[in-house]
Structures are given as structure tokens and as C-alpha cells.
Amino acid sequence: MVHDTNECARELLDVVPSVMRFIRTEMRRHRALGLSVPQFRTLVYIERTGGTSLVGVAEHLGLTPPSACKIVDGLQGRQLITRTQSPEDRRMVTLQITSGGKQALADARGETQKSLTSVLSALSQHELLAVTRSMEILRTAFTGERVHANS
Amino acid sequence: MVHDTNECARELLDVVPSVMRFIRTEMRRHRALGLSVPQFRTLVYIERTGGTSLVGVAEHLGLTPPSACKIVDGLQGRQLITRTQSPEDRRMVTLQITSGGKQALADARGETQKSLTSVLSALSQHELLAVTRSMEILRTAFTGERVHANS
DNA sequence: TATTGTTATACTCTATAACTATA
């Protein structure tokens, strides 16, 4: 039914920016070792791959290479990642997370998740499962990725 | 169960930014009469209230007054809203949408919704309903607002 | 020639601080 697809799109357009704003605000609030949302996502990806390139980051995050370059600049400046020339193809850089980066990631993840968890505690068990399941549906639809089995 | 709340928070933190990036990219892509996401949300709010103040905008969007002021500057510069001094309290401004603003809103809404709809068309009827319902749950949880009966 | 990455430039969003005008 076309109607339901449109309604769902309208809801996404209305609600997703609100949740996003909450996430940004929370991340900004705990910014002692704080990460912005793009920095956070970039770091997550670099950690997960264990050694990606700049183009890899750009493609994964849906950014242009210059944008990815600037975010990587910031992370490297704070020594959260290393950026080395690849031995095989000297045009490429290899990006890897440092122990400091892992720590910052754990902190940001923990603090922001705690704030989200507190909001979500108002939901019933049933609602919680519905939202969790919907996130999995949206992940598949918008990124083509399946859930990775970690944590 | 605490576990489910945490898992849900982790999913939100992972998936919401992806969907948000899609929305931003789409809005940017159709930017003939295009609006950024904050401009879009501001315009939606001004339309819905039919005459709000700058502080009203700031509070609704979770922005500081200077941030709201700049976004309003941009909308006014493109003649999508009017900004008049309130007769009752001359410190206040009254923000109202223009016919051009309504048009821009309809265009942005239509184009971006079309792109979202196209992605959502891959979902089953059941999944679609689950996502729609979850958006309503999240709207209530993150904004305290109930669905308004329009459109 | 094509690809990887970078630099230059510009615009939007966002904040804090300091200010004006009005109440």
C-alpha cells in the first residue's frame, strides 16, 4: 500500500531529526574527551575495520574525500588515530585507532548511551522491542549492512 | 530489563545518524528551492504555530537564541517567512510563513519524502508498520509531543 | 589516464559572550 510508505517517510522526516538533535546535544555535553557525531562514527568505523583508507572512510560515511580528510585531521590531531602511508600503494593512507582513541570511543559511547537509556526507560518492554527491531530494519534499508555480532 | 534498554540505545546511536545523513544528502540534492534540515524544521514549526517568537523557535528546536536568529535570518532573506515586531510586547518578533515559504516547504517535503519512500519500498508491510509505530514511540519519548492530526 | 589524498575556499550550523531595547 503506497499510503503506508508515504506515512512512514513523513514520520521519519519528522522524528529522526529530533532524536539526532538529542544525540548531538548529549555528545556535546560530555565533551571532556568528547567527540562530535561525525568524529564518533569515523572512529567507530576505523576501529571496526582495523585499518582502512581515507576513501574507505568517505564511502562508508557517505562523505566526499575532502570532508573525510578534515575529520581525520581532527582525530589525528588529538592522537586518537594514526595515519601512515600504505606500503603496497603509496598513494594510500592506512588509518588505525590508538589506545587513546579506543578510550575516547568507550567514554563517548558509554555517556551517550546512558542518556539515551534514561529516555528509553520510559518505554514499555513491548515498545522497546519494537524500536530495537525497527532500528535493525532501518539499518538494513539505509546502509545495506547486516548486524555485526559484536557486544 | 536493563539489557534491552541498553541494546536499544546502542542501536539508536548506530542507526539514527545513518538515516539522518541520508535525509541531509537528499535535501541537499534537491536544493533548487532547497532547504537545509534546520531550515526545514524551523519552517515547519513556524507554519504549524502560525506566528511564533524567536525564543519559541529556539526552545522548540533545542537551539540557543543566536543560533535560531541566524537560521531565521536566512529564511527571511529568502522571503520564506516574515518577521514583524509584536504590538503587545515590542521586544518580541512575530514569525510567520509566507506563501513562498509554504511552497518551499511543500517542495522539500515532497522531494525528500519521495526519496525516503523509495528506500522504504523495499520493506514488507509488516516492517513498515513496525517502523511507523516506532517513530511515534520515539516522538513521544524524545519530544514529549503527541501526534498532531494534520495532513 | 585514473586513483588517492590534500589544499583552498565558501557556506551553514552551532555555541558563548556581550550588547540593545523593552518590560
Next chain:
DNA sequence: TATAGTTATAGAGTATAACAATA
């Protein structure tokens, strides 16, 4: 004194265009 709004300033995120180095 308190509130509504603005201006000044600064930093992050994003883009396009142009470039260098390597393949």
C-alpha cells in the same frame, strides 16, 4: 532587574574545484 532579540566571534562539518603524487 529580567527578558527578547541581535551582533561579534569562533569552530565544526560539509561541499566544489584545483592540485600533487602515485599507479
